[in-house]
Amino acid sequence: MFARFSILAVVVALASGCANNSPVLGGKNIGYGDSKAVELVTNEFGSTDLQMIAESMTRSLAQSGILQGRPVVQVYDVKNKTSEYIDTREITTSIKTQLMKSGTARFASDNTQMQSQVDQLKLQNQSGLYKKNTVAKTGNMIAAKYRLEGSISSIVKRSSDYKDVFYKFSLQLIDVESGLAEWMDEKEIRKTTER
């Protein structure tokens, strides 16, 4: 009886010793990488380019001193003049996020958000579903003092030995009333692959 109990105890002890205490489930060939690492997998537009452009443009604009008193800015989509597919909305989203975090600007509803904004105002004011004192009044939206618009273009050259891609990102801040460009900056990126 004692021997049987001892064997059982040893088996239980061994089994609990082998228990996996790691917080990782599966994924021998999968790992999380550093999202801030320099990405050089191919020379197409990549995460590092997006991060560099957003960072460079935001800081240049914030530090320029143009955005005094947290003006309202309307952001337009960046025009993609390159030959490759680039989700340019992600560039503007990053720029908006970083400017917002820097505390230098406020943003008016842009083209994509405007329909949702109008729909919500209509719903609150016309449906009769909401308590009157909680309804957002129409005619109080803040108009933008500036609009921010940009473009990205590329020059691609290929030879038997090299592929060279040159990106140029331009961004400008325009005073809506006067139409004057008050601030402008560019970021150039060259990526070369040797075959």
Next chain:
Amino acid sequence: MRIKLLAALTVALLAGCATPPPPAPGSAASKVVVMGKLKNIEVGPMRVARENGFLTVKVSLNNTSSSNKAMFYRFAWLGNDGFPVADEEGWKTLTLYGSQSSILPAIAPVTQATDFRLEVQSQ
């Protein structure tokens, strides 16, 4: 005479084993963190200013070799308490031509930044 020689040798050996003193707080060297190695690139004097409320930094770099060198870098922006006041920056790459001296400019992302740390690494 022999004792004096032995003593001199011991002092020389001990001095050789001594680790270099840590950089003085607030000095340019104290703001540089070499992640792994930084071969043939010297980080020189830094200019720190506040422009329109944002901390701006210019760091001089010097390639001490005659061949081109690529380095990776990023800044960490710190507040009065010595802790970061902004999200982690992405790593960036910079190529220095052989024997080139260059200036690396940077602007803090938020006005709360009062200090910085430069993380560097070479290939």
